[in-house]
Amino acid sequence: MKMSPLKRLLVGAPIPTAQARHERLTKRAALAVFASDALSSVAYATEEILLVLVLAGSGALFFSIPIGIAIALLIAIVVSSYRQTIRCYPQGGGAYIVAKDNLGTFAGLVAGAALLIDYVLTVAVSVAAGVAAITSAFPVLFEHRVALGVFFIIAIMTANLRGIRESGNLFSAPTYLFIASFGGMLAYGFTRWVFGWEMSMPPRPEAAAEGMQAATLFLILRAFASGCTALTGVEAVSDGVPAFRPPESRNARTVLVWLGAILIVLFMGITFLAHHFHVVPNAKETVVSQLARQIFGGGLLYYEIQVITMLILILAANTSFADFPRLAYFLARDGYIPRQFGTRGDRLVYSNGILILGATAAVLIVLFGGETHALIPLYAVGVFISFTLSQASMVRRWLTRREEGWWWRWWLNAVGASITGLVMVVIAATKFRHGAWIVVLLIPLLVALFLGVHRHYADVAGQLSMERYDPPPPIRNTVLVLVGDLHQGVSVALRYAQSLSPAVKAVFVETDPERTRRLEEKWGKWGLGIPLVVLSSPYRSILAPFLDYVDHHLALGEDHMVTIVIPEFIPRRWWQHLLHNQTALLIKGALLFRKRVVVVDVPFHLR
C-alpha cells in the first residue's frame, strides 16, 4: 500500500473495509458528535434576535422574551416530530430519503438541495461565530478573523478525513464541558438575580437608544426568523442513525430528547439573562461574551466561557462534515450527483464530500468577510424546508400505512409540518432581501443539476447495456509510429510498437527535404527494419497530411482501427514540459474526438 508520507501523517493509515461495523458511536459519543451543531447555536441565536429588535430601539428588546418562548416551543414540536422519523427510518438518510420515499423524487431532491446548502452554511456560520467568541475576548485578533476562520475549516477537514470514531473521541470532552460551563454560568446568573447580588450592572441604555424603525409585526417576525437558527442541527441525529451503536433507532431517539432538553434550557436561559442584564448587541463583542463578563465580572471563568464557546462552534461545523458527505453518498448512489461522492476513501470516510464541503465553506467565509451577521440571512431557510418536507412525508406515510397508533402519530407530525412550514415562509419572506433570495434561487438550480446528471447517467447506461448487443468483430489494427527524428526515445517507441504488431510502419511528415535526407540516413542504421513512410506537407502542417493518412486507413472498413504510437518525453521537472511534446499534444488534441483511433504515448524518462 503506497501513500505519501504527508497524507499518512495527516490522515492516518488506511482502515480495512471489514472494520466498518466497529466505527459506531455510543450514545455519549453520539451526543457529542450530533449535538454540537444544535447546542452551539445558543452562542449566536439570542444575539441575532436582539440585533433585529434593536433596530426599533432598546425598548423593543423586551420582545426577545416572547420570541424565545415561541422558539422553545418550536424546538419541542420538531423534536417530537423527528422521533417518529427515527423510529420509521433506522437506516437514516434524513429528509432526502424520507421525502423521496413518501412524496416522490422531486420532493426528495428539493430536501436534498436544501440540506446540502444548509450544511455548508452551518460550517461557515459556526466557524464565523466561533472566531467571534475568540475575538470578543482578544480584540487584537479581530482583524485576522477571515484567516482564523479558514484555518479552523482546514483543521476540521483534516480531522474528518481521519475518520468518524476518532472524531467522536476528539469531540466528547468539549461538548460536555460546554454543557457544564453554560449550565454553571446560567445557574450562577439566576442565583445572583434571585438573591439580588447585582453589583456591576450597567444602566439600561434607554436614553441613547432611539430606534431607527418601528417595532412592527414584520420586524418582530424577522427577529423570530433570525432566532430560528437555534433549531439548525436538530435534524442531524435523524440523518445519522446508522452511525449509532445498535439498537440504533432507540439510541438515536434517546439522544434526540436529551439534545432538545439541553437546547431549550441553554437557549432560554441566555435569552432571559441577556434581557435581565441589559445586554445590547455590538459589532465587536458578542452577547454571550457581554453576559459572561457581567455574570463573572471578567476573570478566568469569563475566558473559559469564551474558549469553550469557540470550541463547541468549531465542533458544530464538524457535524456537517459527518452529514454532508453522507447525504452526498445517498445522492451519488441514486445517480443525482457524480459517482465519486459515493466512494469511500481509505479511512472509511467519503473524502470527496468532505473536501467539497470544506472548500465551499472557506469560500463563503472569505466572501462574507468572516461576519456571522452577514451569513445568518442565508441560514435556516434550507433547514426549515427540509423539516417541512420531512414531516409532511411522515404525515403521508401514516395515512398510507395506518400502522398501530397511527392517528396520534399522524396528528403529531401534522402539527410539526404545519408549524415548520409556516416558519419556513416567515423566514424566507422576512430575510429575503437580506440574502435568503440566494438560497431560494440556488435550490431550484441544484435540483435542475441533480435531474440533469441523473438523466445523463440513465442515458449512458442505456447506451452501454449489453442486452441486445453483439460484441464487435475482431479488430484489424494498423500500428503507426509518428516520428520527427530518430533518437533514443524514438528507438524505444519503435521497439514497443513492434511488440503490438508485426506490421508496424513509421510515419514522417516532410517540411524540409534536407531533414528527410538526414533522417533516412539514420533510419538505415538504426531503423530496426521498420519501413519509414514519408508524407509531403506543402503547407508545413504536420497534422494535416498525417490525419489524411490515418483517414485513409480508417476508410478500409468499420472493423479497422488505427493505433498511433508517439514517443513522449517525461522530464524531471514540471516546467520542462513546456519545452517538449508540443507535437504530441497537438496530435492528441486533434484525434481526441475521432472514432476508432487510439493514441499511445510511450514514455521516455529524461534524467
Place this chain on the structure above:
Amino acid sequence: MKMSPLKRLLVGAPIPTAQARHERLTKRAALAVFASDALSSVAYATEEILLVLVLAGSGALFFSIPIGIAIALLIAIVVSSYRQTIRCYPQGGGAYIVAKDNLGTFAGLVAGAALLIDYVLTVAVSVAAGVAAITSAFPVLFEHRVALGVFFIIAIMTANLRGIRESGNLFSAPTYLFIASFGGMLAYGFTRWVFGWEMSMPPRPEAAAEGMQAATLFLILRAFASGCTALTGVEAVSDGVPAFRPPESRNARTVLVWLGAILIVLFMGITFLAHHFHVVPNAKETVVSQLARQIFGGGLLYYEIQVITMLILILAANTSFADFPRLAYFLARDGYIPRQFGTRGDRLVYSNGILILGATAAVLIVLFGGETHALIPLYAVGVFISFTLSQASMVRRWLTRREEGWWWRWWLNAVGASITGLVMVVIAATKFRHGAWIVVLLIPLLVALFLGVHRHYADVAGQLSMERYDPPPPIRNTVLVLVGDLHQGVSVALRYAQSLSPAVKAVFVETDPERTRRLEEKWGKWGLGIPLVVLSSPYRSILAPFLDYVDHHLALGEDHMVTIVIPEFIPRRWWQHLLHNQTALLIKGALLFRKRVVVVDVPFHLR
C-alpha cells in the same frame, strides 16, 4: 486540409511553403511596414519632453528646443551607424545576431532580451497613445480607453496572423497619408508663423505655472531621456532586411535614410511649433491634438489629424508583430526559448510569437490603465541597450576584419556606440525610479531563462544521441485491460486489446464480493474468452492492488513492459467529463512517472 470555419474566416486559407519567396516587400511597402513605429513616436515624444519640463514651470518649456535638436542629431547618428549594419548583415536578425556574432553569446542574449521587452512595450505604448489621440478628439471615449486598447491589440494580432504581404497592403495608405497630413499641418503652421497669421493663440500661461521642481540638469536629462522614445523603431529596418525585395540590403539602406529624414522633419517641426504655439501638456488632451486644434482652429482637418495619428500608432504596434516573432524564431532556432516559436503556422507567419506578443501587451495595457505616460519610463531602455550592443559589435567587427574603408566605418560606428551607450545610461538613471527598474531587473532574468532552456535542450540532446547506443532488445509486452464492469465500452476495449496481443488478461479489483459475482456472470456470456483476474482490495483502493499486480509483471525483467488498456468515455459535452473516467484519470496519474508502463485509452463515444 481541415480547419475550423472561424479560423479560416479570421486567418485565411493556408499558404504553401513554395510561396515563401514571394512574400517580400517593395521599398514603398517596406517603408509603410517598418516606418510606422519610428514615425508614430512623433505623436508622443514631444509631449513626453514637455511633461517633464513643465515640472519646473512653464518657463522651462523652452528647453524643448535644444533637447529636440540633440535628439535629431542622435537620430542622424543612429541611422548612419545602422546603415553599416545592414550592409554587413543582409540576412537580418538585428542586434541579437550581430552582437552574438561579434561580442559572443552573452551579449547577443542581452540584446535579444532587451529587444523582446521593447517590442512588447512598443505595442503597449503605441496602442495607448493611439487611443489617447482618439479620446482627445472624442472625450466621451476617455473612460473606455483600456477596453479600446485591448480591442485594437486583438485586431492587429488577427491581421498579422493572416500574413505579412497582406499587412504591407493594409498599412501603406495610412502611413503615406500620415506623412502627408503631418507634413501639411507643419507647413501650414510654419506659414502662419512666418506671415504672422496668428489669430486664436492663447496667452502663454506664465502666471499659473510656477514649477514644482527646479530646472536642474537632472530634470533636463530626464526630459531628454523621455524624448528618446522618438528613436524606438529605427532598428526595425535592420532587423527585417530579409523581408525586402532583392537587392535586400541596398533597398533596406535606402528605406532607412528616408525614414530618418522624415522622422527628423516631423519630430523637429512638432517640437518647434508646440513651443511657438504655447502648448502645455494636460491629462485629457494630447500635445498633437492641441497643436492641430490651434493650427487649423478645429474643423474637419483637425479630426483628420487625430484619426490618422491613431492609425499610424496602431500600425506602429504592427511593426512589433513583424519583429518580435522574427527575433523569437532566431532565439528558438538557437535553442534559447521553446522550439514552438521556431515553427511557422499555415499562413507562413510565426503564430506563437504573434500570440504571445499580443497577450503580453494587452496585459500591460490593463495593468497600467491604458496610460501612455505610465508606460513611457519602461520604454526605450531596451532599445538603447540593443543600439549600443549592435554598434559596439560593428566596432569589433571592423577591427577584426579590416575590410576596405574599415577605418572610417569603424569611426562612424564607434561614435554611434559611444553616444547611444551614454544615452542608455542617462535613460536608465533618470527614469530608474519611475519604472525603468522593472526593465533593468527583467533583462537579466530573461537571459537566465534563455541560458536555462539552452542547457536543458543540450542536456536532452546528449541523452537522446544514437551514437554509442545499442537499440533496446525486443520487448515482452503484457497487455492488461482494467475493468470495473462489463458494458459496450469495455467490450470494444477488450476487442482492441485482443488485436495487440493474443495473451490479454482483464483485471478487476474487488471491493464488494456481490459485484464480483455479478461481473463473473456477465463475463461468462460476453467476456470474449479473455481470462478475468480478480484482485482483492481490503482497503477499497482500486489503485493499490492493481499497481502491485503491474509491478509484479515489471519485475520479470528489464525487457518487460506492461500495457494497460482502459475503456474511456468520450462524452458529447465537456461538463459530462466530470461525470466519467475518474478511475481512468487516477490510474493515469499514478502511472505517469512509472517506467516501462504504457496506458492506452480506448475511446467509446457517447451519443
